Amino acid sequence: MCYINKRNVGKNVIIKSGVEIGENVIIEDDVYIDYGCIIRDNVHIKKGSFIGARSILGEYLYDFYADRKNNKHPLIIGENALIRTENVMYGDTIIGDNFQSGHKVTIRENTNIGNNVRVGTLSDIQGDCTIGNYISLHSNVHIGQKSNIKDYVWIFPYVVLTNDPTPPSEVMLGVTVESFAIIATGSIILPGVHVYEDTLVGAGSVVTKDVLKESVVVGNPAKHVCSVREIKSKITGQAVYPWRYTFKRGMPWKDSNYDEWLKSLKIDEN
Template sequence: MNSIHPSAIIASDVILGHDITIAEGVVIDHHAIIHDHVSIAANTYIGCQCILGEYLADYYPDYDNKAHPLSIGPHALIRSGTIIYGDTTIGSHFQTGHRTTIREKTVIGDHVRLGTMADIQGHCSIGRYVSIHSGVFVAPNSIIEDYVWLFPHVVLTNDPTPPSDSEKGVTIRRFASVAARSMILPGLTIGEHALIGAGSVVTHDVPPGKAAVGSPARIKGDVETIINPDSGEPAYPWPRHFSRGMPWKDEGYDMWLTRNEL
């Protein structure tokens, strides 16, 4: 049985499975496919050609869709062509670009944004207010904490001796920023407020508050020494200068930090 709120707007060509819950104000656009055991909270938009509740591997041997629930929070904006597997939980105010992929056993917090063709390979934890840009690859067992930025085409790996059965995911700590097309080798930790420069290959842990760049990446110093070319002032820690969409946007980062005792 499906539970669909009468205020939901679902295009007539949408495919619906069973055990689906659709809350008030949800919109599901053309040619989307909602498989079984999917729950969509209020005021969420599902774009054209999205596939939600995508099958896990245990579907294919007998074409029996086991109970792998997908839960999507309220106020999400899931753009066209996105695929999200079952056994996944996503918080409120989630946004994707186009053709994003999120595999099973992923837990995503509130206010997360994933870019076009970002590829989350499952068994991952993604915190709150995380921004992951276009074409990013996140290997299984990655841990991405709150307020992290992964810029376009970043790759997080997990196998130190490929191929093997080892899966040593990467950990990206709070407020860290990994610039475009950088790669983090398996099992490493990028520290809180650290910055990885564009095009880097990171082969060692990066301590909190340090900037590293290069292939292999070398630590260049404290992030506070990096100047924003527009303002002439320190660019980091970035929350002092960037608040769009962030919880400190009204009071400023320092005040917010004091109040929240992070």
């Protein structure tokens, strides 16, 4: 059985059986909600979005368990989201346009996610996080509370961003990852570390201190080995980094190149 105020439902909306919908829910045009979803109070799903089976949107925050009352904690999901099966997304969260998730993703409260973000299967964003635009988080990534990830960052499978410098404690020092950085598979970034622009953290690294701009760091503990500009493709022998000059699939400069795209932005500003 599905319950909803029809006045808050747009055109061409498909809601499959077993969906439960709370109060003050807004569903815009061309939204598809698959079997068995729970849409709690104060959720806004924008047009063109797909919500996979058995997902829970607007999940209760901790204050619900004190008196079993769902206080107002809105969840906003941007246009053209593709949310696959069994995602859990808490209230007090904003997700931008063109979001994509794998299966069984968790996004906790007080998270602000930009546009064109992808979050892989079994990843966990622990809340109080800021995530920019065009971010790719692959499967099984753990983003600790207070993390701040800027635009155009790649984080590969099994990466952990930590936040407690002396566990267990009441102190949380989030990790900051600046634009165009890459954190390769299986790396652990310790609390309060700042990973600067255009850096490459090698697979399996344990990063205990800041990673300076355009640095490559590898190992446990991670150590500087070279500049990213020294890395060559094993196939072509050409320079690979900064990667925005050699890779464009899915990026806003996909139809030209990074320099031309950046130049067009400056023209538009004028």
